[in-house]
Amino acid sequence: xxxxxxxxxxxxxxxxxxxxxxxxxxxxxxxxxxxxxxxxxxxxxxxxxxxxxxxxxxxxxxxxxxxxxxxxxxxxxxxxxxxxxxxxxxxxxxxxxxxxxxxxxxxxxxxxxxxxxxxxxxxxxxxxxxxxxxxxxxxxxxxxxxxxxxxxxxxxxxxxxxxxxxxxxxxxxxxxxxxxxxxxxxxxxxxxxxxxxxxxxxxxxxxxxxxxxxxxxxxxxxxxxxxxxxxxxxxxxxxxxxxxxxxxxxxxxxxxxxxxxxxxxxxxxxxxxxxxxxxxxxxxxxxxxxxxxxxxxxxxxxxxxxxxxxxxxxxxxxxxxxxxxxxxxxxxxxxxxxxxxxxxxxxxxxxxxxxxxxxxxxxxxxxxxxxxxxxxxxxxxxxxxxxxxxxxxxxxxxxxxxxxxxxxxxxxxxxxxxxxxxxxxxxxxxxxxxxxxxxxxxxxxxxxxxxxxxxxxxxxxxxxxxxxxxxxxxxxxxxxxxxxxxxxxxxxxxxxxxxxxxxxxxxxxxxxxxxxxxxxxxxxxxxxxxxxxxxxxxxxxxxxxxxxxxxxxxxxxxxxxxxxxxxxxxxxxxxxxxxxxxxxxxxxxxxxxxxxxxxxxxxxxxxxxxxxxxxxxxxxxxxxxxxxxxxxxxxxxxxxxxxxxxxxxxxxxxxxxxxxxxxxxxxxxxxxxxxxxxxxxxxxxxxxxxxxxxxxxxxxxxxxxxxxxxxxxxxxxxxxxxxxxxxxxxxxxxxxxxxxxxxxxxxxxxxxxxxxxxxxxxxxxxxxxxxxxxxxxxxxxxxxxxxxxxxxxxxxxxxxxxxxxxxxxxxxxxxxxxxxxxxxxxxxxxxxxxxxxxxxxxxxxxxxxxxxxxxxxxxxxxxxxxxxxxxxxxxxxxxxxxxxxxxxxxxxxxxxxxxxxx
Numbered sequence: 014x015x016x017x018x019x020x021x022x023x024x025x026x027x028x029x030x031x032x033x034x035x036x037x038x039x040x041x042x043x044x045x046x047x048x049x050x051x052x053x054x055x056x057x058x059x060x061x062x063x064x065x066x067x068x069x070x071x072x073x074x075x076x077x078x079x080x081x082x083x084x085x086x087x088x089x090x091x092x093x094x095x096x097x098x099x100x101x102x103x104x105x106x107x108x109x110x111x112x113x114x115x116x117x118x119x120x121x122x123x124x125x126x127x128x129x130x131x132x133x134x135x136x137x138x139x140x141x142x143x144x145x146x147x148x149x150x151x152x153x154x155x156x157x158x159x160x161x162x163x164x165x166x167x168x169x170x171x172x173x174x175x176x177x178x179x180x181x182x183x184x185x186x187x188x189x190x191x192x193x194x195x196x197x198x199x200x201x202x203x204x205x206x207x208x209x210x211x212x213x214x215x216x217x218x219x220x221x222x223x224x225x226x227x228x229x230x231x232x233x234x235x236x237x238x239x240x241x242x243x244x245x246x247x248x249x250x251x252x253x254x255x256x257x258x259x260x261x262x263x264x265x266x267x268x269x270x271x272x273x274x275x276x277x278x279x280x281x282x283x284x285x286x287x288x289x290x291x292x293x294x295x296x297x298x299x300x301x302x303x304x305x306x307x308x309x310x311x312x313x314x315x316x317x318x319x320x321x322x323x324x325x326x327x328x329x330x331x332x333x334x335x336x337x338x339x340x341x342x343x344x345x346x347x348x349x350x351x352x353x354x355x356x357x358x359x360x361x362x363x364x365x366x367x368x369x370x371x372x373x374x375x376x377x378x379x380x381x382x383x384x385x386x387x388x389x390x391x392x393x394x395x396x397x398x399x400x401x402x403x404x405x406x407x408x409x410x411x412x413x414x415x416x417x418x419x420x421x422x423x424x425x426x427x428x429x430x431x432x433x434x435x436x437x438x439x440x441x442x443x444x445x446x447x448x449x450x451x452x453x454x455x456x457x458x459x460x461x462x463x464x465x466x467x468x469x470x471x472x473x474x475x476x477x478x479x480x481x482x483x484x485x486x487x488x489x490x491x492x493x494x495x496x497x498x499x500x501x502x503x504x505x506x507x508x509x510x511x512x513x514x515x516x517x518x519x520x521x522x523x524x525x526x527x528x529x530x531x532x533x534x535x536x537x538x539x540x541x542x543x544x545x546x547x548x549x550x551x552x553x554x555x556x557x558x559x560x561x562x563x564x565x566x567x568x569x570x571x572x573x574x575x576x577x578x579x580x581x582x583x584x585x586x587x588x589x590x591x592x593x594x595x596x597x598x599x600x601x602x603x604x605x606x607x608x609x610x611x612x613x614x615x616x617x618x619x620x621x622x623x624x625x626x627x628x629x630x631x632x633x634x635x636x637x638x639x640x641x642x643x644x645x646x647x648x649x650x651x652x653x654x655x656x657x658x659x660x661x662x663x664x665x666x667x668x669x670x671x672x673x674x675x676x677x678x679x680x681x682x683x684x685x686x687x688x689x690x691x692x693x694x695x696x697x698x699x700x701x702x703x704x705x706x707x708x709x710x711x712x713x714x715x716x717x718x719x720x721x722x723x724x725x726x727x728x729x730x731x732x733x734x735x736x737x738x739x740x741x742x743x744x745x746x747x748x749x750x751x752x753x754x755x756x757x758x759x760x761x762x763x764x765x766x767x768x769x770x771x772x773x774x775x776x777x778x779x780x781x782x783x784x785x786x787x788x789x790x791x792x793x794x795x796x797x798x799x800x801x802x803x804x805x806x807x808x809x810x811x812x813x814x815x816x817x818x819x820x821x822x823x824x825x826x827x828x829x830x831x832x833x834x835x836x837x838x839x840x841x842x843x844x845x846x847x848x849x850x851x852x853x854x855x856x857x858x859x860x861x862x863x864x865x866x867x868x869x870x871x872x873x874x875x876x877x878x879x880x881x882x883x884x885x886x887x888x889x890x891x892x893x894x895x896x897x898x899x900x901x902x903x904x905x906x907x908x909x910x911x912x913x914x915x
Contacts, residue, residue: 021079022065022077022079023063023083024062024065024066024077024079024080024083025060025062025063025066025080025083025084025086025087026038026039026043026047026061027059027060028046028047028050028056028059028060028061029047029050029051030047031044031046031048031061032044032047032048032051033045033047033048033335035047036115037064038063038064038065038255039063039113039255040061040064040112040113040114040115040254040255040257041113041114041115041116041356042111042112042113042255042257042354042356043113043255043257045354045355045356046059046061046257046259046354048334048355049331049352049355052330052334054327054330054331055349055352056351056353057259057262057351057353058091058095058259058260059091059108059257059259059260060088060090060257060258061113061255061256061257062080062084062227062255062256063255064114064115064252064253064254065253066080066231067230067231067234067253067254067255067256068251068253070228070231071231071232071234076228081224084223084224084258087258088223088258091106091108091258091260095260099128099219099220099223100129100130100131100134100218100219100222101134101137102133102134102136102137103137104137104141105129105130105134105137105138105141105219106260106261107127107128107129107130107138107152107260107261108128108129108223108258108259108260109124109125109126109127109128109257109258109259109261110123110124110128110223110227110230110256110257110258111124111230111256111257111259112124112230112233112234112256112257113254114234114252114254114255115252116246116248116252117356118239118242118243118246118248123163123226123229123230123233123236124159124163124230124298125159125160125163125164125226125229125230126152126155126156126159126261126296126297126298127152127155127156127261128156128160128219128226129219129222129223130152130156131218132217133217134219135150135152135153135200136149138152138153142263142266145266145267146193147192147193147196148265148266148267149193150196150197150199150200151191151196151265152263152265152296153196154196154199154203155296155298156222157172157200157203157204157207157215158172158203159298160222160226161206161210161211161215163226163229163233164225164226164228164229165210166210167207167210167211168210171206171210172203172206175199175202175206176188176199178202179191179195179196179198179199179202182195183195189294223258227256227258230256231253231254231256233254234253234254238450238451238453238454240829241454241457242476244832246480247832247833250829259353262344262346262349262351263346264292264294264296264297264344264345264346265294265295265296266294266346266347267294269345269347269348270293270294270344270346270347270348271291271292271293271294271295271313271316271317271344271345272291272292272296272342272343272344272345273289273290273291273307273310273313273342273343273344273345274289274340274341274342274343275288275289275324275328275341275343276288276338276340276341276358277328277331277332277338277339277341277358278332278338278364279364280338280340280358280359280361280364280478281360281361281363281414281415281416281478281517281518282361282363282364282367282417282518283338283360283364283365283366283367283368283371283550283551285371287311287325289309289310289341290307290308290309290310290468291307291308291309291310291312291313291316292308293308293316296344297353306466306467306487306489307467307468317345317348319348320345320348320349320350324350327352328341331355333377335355335357336372336377336378337357337358337368337372337386338357338358338360338364338368339355339356339357339358340355340356340357340358341354341355342354342355359475359478360478361394361416362390362391362394362395362417363395363551365386365391366387366392366395366551366554366555367550367551367554368386369383369386369387369554369558370383370550370553370557373557380557380561381561381565381907383558384558384562384565384900384903384904384907385904385907385908387558387904388900388901389874389897389900389901390874390897392534392555392897392900393894394418395532395534395551395555396532396534396535396538396893396896397418397419397532398419398529398530398531398532399418399516399518399530400514400516400527400528400529400530401527401528401529402527406523406525406527407523408521408522408523409490409502409503409522409523409524410488410490410491410502410522411488411490411519411520411521411522412463412464412465412485412486412487412488412489412491412520412522413467413468413474413485413487413488413520414485414516414518414519414520415467415468415471415473415474415477415478415484415485415486415517415520416474416477416478416482416483416484416517417483417516417517417518418461418483418516418517419483419514419516419517419527419529420440420442420460420461420482420483420515420517421440421442421460421512421513421514421515421527422440422441422442422459422460422461422512422513423439423440423441423442423509423511423512424441424442424444424508424509424510424512424513425441425442425443425444425455425459425509426443426444426445426493426495426498426499426509427455427495428443428451428452428453428454428455429454429455430509431454431455431456431458431459432454432455434458435458435459436458440460441458441459441460442459442460442461442462442463442513442515443456443458443459443461443462443463444500445464445465445473445495446464446466446493446495447464447465447466447471447473447486448462448464448471448472448473448476449472450472456473456476456480456482459482460482460483461482461484461485461515461517462477462483462484462485463484463485463486463488463513463515463522464485464486464487464488465487465488465489465490465491465492465500466487466489467486467487468486471486471487473486477517483515483517484515485515485516485517485520485521488520488522490502490503491522502522505524507524511524512525512526513525514526533547533549533551533552534551534552537552537555537556538586538587538896539582539586540585544556558900559899559900559903561903562899562900562902562904563587563899565903565906565907566899566902566903566905566906567881567902567906568880568881568886568887568888568898568902568905568906569590569886569887569888570588570589570887570895570898570899571583571588571589571590571591571592571593571865571867571887571888571889572584572588572590572591572592572889572890572895573591573592573593573594573595573867573871573889573890573891573892574588574591574593574638574892575594575595575596575598575599576634576637576638577637577638577641579892580637580638580641580642580647581641582892583895584641584642584645586892586896587895587899588645588892588895589645589887590642590645590646590647590648590737590887591638591642591645591646591647591648591889592648592799592865592866592867592871592887592888592889592890593648593650593741593799593867593889594638594647594648595650595653596649596650596651596653596718597652597653599630599631599634600627600652604627604630607623607626607627607630608627609686610623610626611623611624611627611711611714612689613685613686613689617712620711620712620713621713624713624714624717627717628717628720628721629721631717631718631721631722632720632721632724632725632728633725634725635649635721635726635738636725636729639725639726639729639734639736639738640729640734642737643729643734643735643736644734644735644737645737646738646739647736647738648739648741648776648797648799648867648889649718649739649740649741650741650743650778650867651704651705651708651715651718651719651742651743651754652707652714652718653703653704653707663687663690663691666683666686666690667687669683670683670684670687700808703743703744704742704743704744704745704778705743705744705745705750705751705754706744706750708742708754709750709753709754715742715754715757715758716757716758716761719740719761720761720765722740722773723738723761723762723765723766725738726766726769726771726773727765727766727767727769727771730769730770730771731769736771737772738771738773739773739774739775739776739796739797740758740773740774740775740776741776741777741778742754742755742775742776742778743778743780743801744778744780744781744804745777745778745779745781745784745791746781746783746784747787748787748790748791748793748794751777751791751794751795752794755794758775759775774796774797774863775795776795776796776797776799776863777791777794777795777797777798777799778798778799778800778801778867779799779801779805780801780802780803780804780805781804781805781808782805782808782809782847784851785805785847785848785850785851786847786850786851788850788851788852788854788855789854789855789857789858790858791855792854792855792856792858792859792862793858793859795855795859795862796859796862796863797862797863797864798851798852798855798862798863798864798865799864799866799867799889800848800851800865800866800867800885801867801868802848802866802869802871802876803836803868803869803870804868805844805847805848805868806835806836806839806840806844807836809840809847810835810840810843812835822834836869837869837873838870838873838875838876839870839873839876839879839880841879845879848866848880848883852864852883852884852885856884863886864884864886864887865887865888865889866880866887866888866889867889869891871888871889871890871894872890872894872895872897872898874897874901877898877901877902877905878901878904878905878908881906881909882905882909888902
């Protein structure tokens with residue numbers, strides 16, 4: 014972009030120039046302020062500085078050319094419209110400066126209110142407010158506090174200490190009891206704090222305040238807590254934030270003024286009604302910060318019925334316009350209602366399903382859109398257990414059920430301690446008076462969050478809901494003493510390290526660990542709860558949306574299961590077969606000795622005897638699984654892991670043998686075993702003698718397994734069942750390996766199956782990069798591919814999955830090299846490209862080649878969408894994740910149709 018183009022580029026938009034479709038440019042807040050302005054709602058005038066300006070600033074460290082002039086022009090227009098000038102000593106215009114990214118990041122970036130106040134205009138503000146000096150000085154102290162902390166990094170606790178000291182001097186615990194003189198003195202104290210930490214006086218020039226505040230919002234995009242939140246929520250790092258400059262309206266002008274947050278439906282349960290918090294004589298930050306306990310929104314009807322009725326009308330209008338739950342911030346200034354923000358509100362997992370169903374019933378959306386509005390991560394949350402309270406558990410306190418779930422853990426009072434204990438594997442509950450954005454690390458680490466202040470719209474509640482964390486807020490019976498690391502409640506003292514349990518649905522707090530019971534949603538999936546008879550609106554909503562997902566999806570969903578019990582559970586959860594039966598798991602426990610006999614065999618006779626002993630055990634295992642999966646395909650992977658997993662560790666065995674020899678004991682067997690272990694020892698066994706290599710090196714091993722599979726299938730079929738086995742050869746890297754195994758397997762299958770009607774497919778696992786790149790050759794010998802994305806990721810990246818996650822992944826995530834572990838969600842650009850190449854070249858060589866995936870990525874929501882786009886036939890995952898994969902497969906299908914139609 015040339016210098017002239019930069020100057021001419023539009024970086025600032027008046028609210029009337031935007032709309033809700035411009036979120037990329039104006040951020041969510043700016044786009045929605047513009048939308049409300051265009052709807053004719055009472056929005057204070059203002060303008061938005063675009064995300065492009067932020068991106069340019071962050072890239073160069075300075076404002077882009079032309080931005081200052083555009084801000085000046087829009088500020089002058091705002092001043093003309095308001096009939097006031099910024100910081101005018103006699104009749105001042107004040108503005109708020111707020112962040113607003115494309116995606117909601119509550120509390121993660123900066124806000125500065127009352128910009129334009131100084132030592133002269135504070136007097137004019139008091140006169141403007143009818144001589145209300147208390148209001149003016151309260152607004153000034155808020156500006157110094159927010160500006161100091163946000164723009165100049167003055168420690169926020171120093172301002173809090175000064176405020177606490179002023180309240181102590183007045184003999185009160187409420188800032189509302191401070192009069193004008195108290196607040197004037199507090200402004201003086203705040204100025205001294207500002208000077209001490211910045212080396213300069215608080216800036217008196219209004220335009221300097223505005224410019225510094227805008228830059229602070231830009232820079233807050235890369236603040237540690239914002240980076241951490243984006244990583245947690247998978248928000249791209251290059252979006253930047255917009256900045257909204259809005260004419261101030263004041264909720265702290267007295268009892269006829271106030272501020273609040275409202276939801277058009279309950280964001281915790283989805284129930285219809287009036288939900289929200291209101292705080293009289295306060296500014297907006299007081300509500301979300303939770304520094305004073307709010308009153309329910311319904312109380313506003315008694316306090317100011319006209320504003321209440323107008324608010325309800327606007328809420329209904331916004332919900333109809335956005336066709337979704339709306340989260341609304343508002344201020345009442347001396348009986349005049351102002352809308353400060355709206356957005357599609359964050360909600361709990363339960364509310365997401367319930368609301369989606371309600372909106373279908375109301376004709377606002379169709380079932381495809383309802384499916385689009387929920388996701389697998391939310392469904393997984395609903396499958397977690399809840400408290401079982403049929404025991405003698407009495408709550409010691411009750412707050413607001415801000416984010417549902419059942420969480421028990423050790424009490425901690427700081428984020429640092431929460432992170433420390435969680436890293437040691439401890440479950441923790443973070444307890445605070447109220448949380449703030451600096452607590453994000455601890456909130457991520459904790460199982461649940463408990464605060465003594467705030468409501469459903471406090472920082473703790475909003476962030477916890479977004480993360481799916483259990484949260485109880487506003488439990489004001491609890492007296493939290495952070496320095497002493499304890500809280501007291503009902504005459505009892507709870508110290509750091511003591512265990513508490515919190516119920517984010519009911520808001521109840523219990524001492525000790527409360528037992529849990531399966532969720533209603535799990536009971537539904539297991540078939541023990543009929544959705545048509547359930548009283549629970551959630552179960553009905555889940556059933557309805559899952560039914561539509563199953564009807565819409567193209568991808569089949571199978572399960573990874575190694576036993577009959579696992580297979581039965583998977584089928585109850587809706588699995589359409591088994592995509593991975595790991596036969597090596599059948600050789601553990603009491604059978605390990607038989608494997609040792611096989612490994613130690615030195616003659617063909619000894620090896621044949623060991624295999625003959627294993628054959629009936631394997632056959633019985635497969636009979637059980639085929640019976641549970643009657644009529645559904647079962648993919649059986651021939652034995653895959655390295656032999657060292659069945660043998661004692663070399664170092665320990667050598668020590669044991671040496672000690673026994675020193676004692677003169679008979680160690681002939683142990684010496685033979687040690688010799689075998691030494692003979693087979695590998696420096697990197699995960700890349701050594703395993704999979705197809707093992708089957709080719711140990712004669713008869715794969716043949717025994719193939720015979721056991723075929724005989725089991727025949728037995729089940731002759732007993733009146735239907736067995737559909739698929740034999741999968743692991744770790745193939747060259748077609749010749751598969752051809753060798755297949756030739757032997759087909760002879761055994763033909764011998765065993767005879768005229769039983771059993772059909773056995775033979776395919777391979779694509780888990781070696783070379784296999785993916787030679788898939789066209791391998792497909793000539795394979796009837797199906799199943800992508801083993803765990804090993805494909807390991808070998809594609811050159812990572813040892815057993816070692817790297819604890820060794821350095823944390824640093825890669827911290828640096829942004831990874832947005833998420835590639836073992837958790839498929840690496841589309843690298844490993845995903847290998848999958849795509851293999852799928853395309855495999856089907857080119859063998860049209861109709863069956864394609865599936867059986868790594869843990871098969872149950873990851875993002876990965877399921879990728880596998881749908883590549884054209885796989887099925888995904889396979891652990892039984893518990895089968896419903897998640899079913900839902901996401903449906904979502905992938907309707908989103909594809911939607912994009913095609915567009």
